[in-house]
Amino acid sequence: MRRSALxxxxxxxxxxxxxAAAERADREKEIVVGADRLTADDKNRTSTFEGSVxxxxxxxxxxxxxxxVREDNDRHKYYxxxxxxxxxxxxxxxxxEWIEGFAERAEFDDRNDVLKLFERARVKRNNDxxxxxxxxxxxxxxxxxxxxxxxxxxxxxxxxxxxxxxPPKKAGDEKPAAEKPGMILKxxxxxx
Numbered sequence: 001m002r003r004s005a006l007x008x009x010x011x012x013x014x015x016x017x018x019x020a021a022a023e024r025a026d027r028e029k030e031i032v033v034g035a036d037r038l039t040a041d042d043k044n045r046t047s048t049f050e051g052s053v054x055x056x057x058x059x060x061x062x063x064x065x066x067x068x069v070r071e072d073n074d075r076h077k078y079y080x081x082x083x084x085x086x087x088x089x090x091x092x093x094x095x096x097e098w099i100e101g102f103a104e105r106a107e108f109d110d111r112n113d114v115l116k117l118f119e120r121a122r123v124k125r126n127n128d129x130x131x132x133x134x135x136x137x138x139x140x141x142x143x144x145x146x147x148x149x150x151x152x153x154x155x156x157x158x159x160x161x162x163x164x165x166x167p168p169k170k171a172g173d174e175k176p177a178a179e180k181p182g183m184i185l186k187x188x189x190x191x192x
Contacts, residue, residue: 029058035067045071053081059091064106076111085120092125100124103135113140121146132161 036051048068055062064083071077088101104119114136117123121135133149149159 025058031055031057033067053083059089061089063087072111074111076109078110079106079108081106086117097125112138114138127164127166129162129164131163133159 035049103117132146
């Protein structure tokens with residue numbers, strides 16, 4: 001593989017939501033894929049992993065019910081992960097924090113460096129969260145776009161984009177942020 005799909009997805013998730021750098025050492029680690037079944041079609045340059053797919057590389061971990069990897073003539077890869085949901089998790093570089101992501105489908109085009117998360121897409125870092133129906137991140141342009149679900153869709157977030165950001169703790173703060181009025185944006189009753 002030209003690049004690790006898991007590494008790219010986790011790095012993009014971190015950059016998309018919070019500008020956080022992924023664990024750099026992960027890029028040098030081996031990629032391990034576990035699945036119930038693998039179908040490798042050399043003629044069509046497609047590999048399909050199915051059944052409780054788990055992909056790890058260092059601190060990065062992705063789970064899905066199915067992952068398909070297609071390679072073009074120039075050896076660029078296009079990844080599609082489907083799940084209930086697809087989940088991602090990776091440690092941030094040089095800090096004790098984790099980035100997590102969830103969606104029903106994730107796609108990555110390594111030729112164009114574009115990541116897309118579809119259907120109930122969510123990215124979290126600690127208590128901060130970014131959610132929408134579609135999260136797209138163009139890694140070359142460093143541009144993220146989050147869109148809500150169509151008005152007639154049944155979305156847990158009411159079809160709207162949602163961002164939750166907790167303010168940083170101040171030095172000497174003794175009370176937890178939850179006890180201070182006006183400090184926390186709480187999710188809507190119908191949110192994820």
